[in-house]
Amino acid sequence: MTTTLTGPVLVLLDHASTGALRTTVLELLTIARSLGPVHGAWVAAAGTPAAAGPDDATLAQLGEHGVEAVHVLDLGSADARLSPVVAEGLTALAAGTGAAALLLTSSFENKEVAARVGVAARAGVVVDASGAEVDDQGRVVAAKTVFAGTWTTRCAIRTALAVVALKANSVQPVPADAATVPAIERLIVAVSEAAGRASVVEHTERVASDRPALGEAQVVVVGGRGTNGDFSAVEELADVLGGAVGATRVATDEGWIGHDAQIGQTGVTIAPKLYIGAGVSGAVHHRGGMQSSGTIVAVNSDPESPIFEIADYGIVGDLFTVLPQTAAELRRLQG
Structure with a gap:
């Protein structure tokens, strides 16, 4: 054989x-x-x-x-x-x-x-x-x-x-x-x-960051429409976990974050060990780029959001309350 x-x-x-x-x-x-x-x-x-x-x-x-x-x-x-x-x-x-x-x-x-x-x-x-x-x-x-x-x-x-x-x-x-x-x-x-025949006419170096590359990160914290453009809580939790920051298409289309952070069928496909979606509804085009994640955690104020259908853990609540509390507790546990 x-x-x-x-x-x-x-x-x-x-x-x-x-x-x-x-x-x-x-x-x-x-x-x-x-x-x-x-x-x-x-x-x-x-x-x-x-x-x-x-x-x-x-x-x-x-x-x-x-x-x-x-x-x-x-x-x-x-x-x-x-x-x-x-x-x-x-x-x-x-x-x-x-x-x-x-x-x-x-x-x-x-x-x-x-x-x-x-x-x-x-x-x-x-x-x-x-x-x-x-x-x-x-x-x-x-x-x-x-x-x-x-x-x-x-x-x-x-x-x-x-x-x-x-x-x-x-x-x-x-x-x-x-x-x-x-x-x-x-x-x-x-x-x-x-x-x-093609040529590179301009090359912009990626801004240096201590965060891992989105496509390679083992932990990714993602912000969606529910952030209303404020990614501070998402970024704080990602930094505590040593993870990358991602976003849904609507967040990038609104200009809240760069398009290189978009996850989905028309964006980056990821498969981290831990995915945390904050204010993410779970539209099918986004799910296509993250559904292979190991553990999926969803934080959304709407209990009917489709993201809860595929989440391993779901929290119905305000992301601006849940994420800072989570970050604070993780810092306490880390000593």
């Missing part, structure tokens, strides 16, 4: 400009080890500290999680921030290594990359997956919730290359039983003229 893939499993090693790995990469590596031999794909913009590849500390971290080889993609003068450029690099790498699967974190950028790789390599693609395994026919099977989280599906990919973008917090990262010493291999990619 086939339980692992014969070809390598490529993992896109998302990292900061400094070269530090994103936390979600370790989750991907944990899943990848169950599929087959793990290879990393390292893409970095020319001129950044990470352009030469992972440093010794990062390489050791990758070895602790079972990575056998790290492929550093040399894209020449092409802009590595463009999804067509990254997709061409990954497509060339998959063909050169005979990869059987490509795993990415399911972010906005990576989902576009996954789609482009799927077209170029004629590969089956599943995005926003919550897990992946190999069945007894040697196919990659991805788990995915659909219809606003009301159905859980299993999608078997029948092409030679399977491309799967996985949601953050899908698994708990676990180091390999035995560490490896990853080999470094450099691949020079001749990027096509078509891939570089």
Whole structure:
């Protein structure tokens, strides 16, 4: 019975400009080890500290999680921030290594990359997956919730290359039983003229924050219409819990908070261990982006709000009373 893939499993090693790995990469590596031999794909913009590849500390971290080889993609003068450029690099790498699967974190950028790789390599693609395994026919099977989280599906990919973008917090990262010493291999990619036709004309750095990224956070506190534009209680509780701040579409459309905080079918999809919705009604488009959360807590003054139908714990009350009291009690317990 086939339980692992014969070809390598490529993992896109998302990292900061400094070269530090994103936390979600370790989750991907944990899943990848169950599929087959793990290879990393390292893409970095020319001129950044990470352009030469992972440093010794990062390489050791990758070895602790079972990575056998790290492929550093040399894209020449092409802009590595463009999804067509990254997709061409990954497509060339998959063909050169005979990869059987490509795993990415399911972010906005990576989902576009996954789609482009799927077209170029004629590969089956599943995005926003919550897990992946190999069945007894040697196919990659991805788990995915659909219809606003009301159905859980299993999608078997029948092409030679399977491309799967996985949601953050899908698994708990676990180091390999035995560490490896990853080999470094450099691949020079001749990027096509078509891939570089688009250009980045402006780049704004995200404001530095002690909060985790919304898509990666294990705790998310969300404000909705019930905040009436005042997110102070939401932000206070998020900071006490060490979590991220999210919002519903109506809150972002009203301009109460930036659109990068929107959670839902047209926003960020999250799967934290703890979701707290304050003044959130639970509209279907919002539920589609958060229903995979581990524990759902709802605070709303309206006992008929749809959010209570999916909540593990529900509090009928004024969020401006409940959230500050909760934050104060947590601070007391934390000493």
